[in-house]
Amino acid sequence: MDDEPHAPSQIRFAQAAPRCGACTRQGFACQSPAMPNGRCRMHGGGSRGPITAEGLARSKTSTRTHGRRSAESIALKRQMRSAFVQLRDMVRATNAELRETEALHRQMLRRLGR
Known part of the structure; x- marks a missing residue:
């Protein structure tokens, strides 16, 4: 060998x-x-794609879509974005309320002398 x-x-x-x-x-x-x-x-x-007339026609009629830009997908993205914005605003409002409550709590403690 x-x-x-x-x-x-x-x-x-x-x-x-x-x-x-x-x-x-x-x-x-x-x-x-x-x-x-x-x-x-x-x-x-x-491949550089179809060249013959038959190949070009077959390419035009085929469904080569992936769905990322379909109307359904765009509508879902808009819904998700609006839900995210609403959730973000709710979190900001809750944080603001929490800060106000903590400030009031500190004021009460100061008044009571603690």
Whole structure:
């Protein structure tokens, strides 16, 4: 058994693969192996969307919505916001009443001499 992790023929085959060649951030050409489209997985391997008329029509009729901006979701967010504002105002009013009560309590204690 060989001590090498891969057979030499596999290494030569990987080294012989065409390279991406896209300009990297360092300004050099990318040396990653290219896919059939001529670029590596980091420089253009993803889809750019439908090109044919059939694909464009299918894309327009598909339901690709996530619901975050639906009318239902917007109404729920408004309800939650108004409930939050009401709750915040109630907490502020309660805190103000509590401060007034504590001030009155301190005044009474002072009058009683305690």
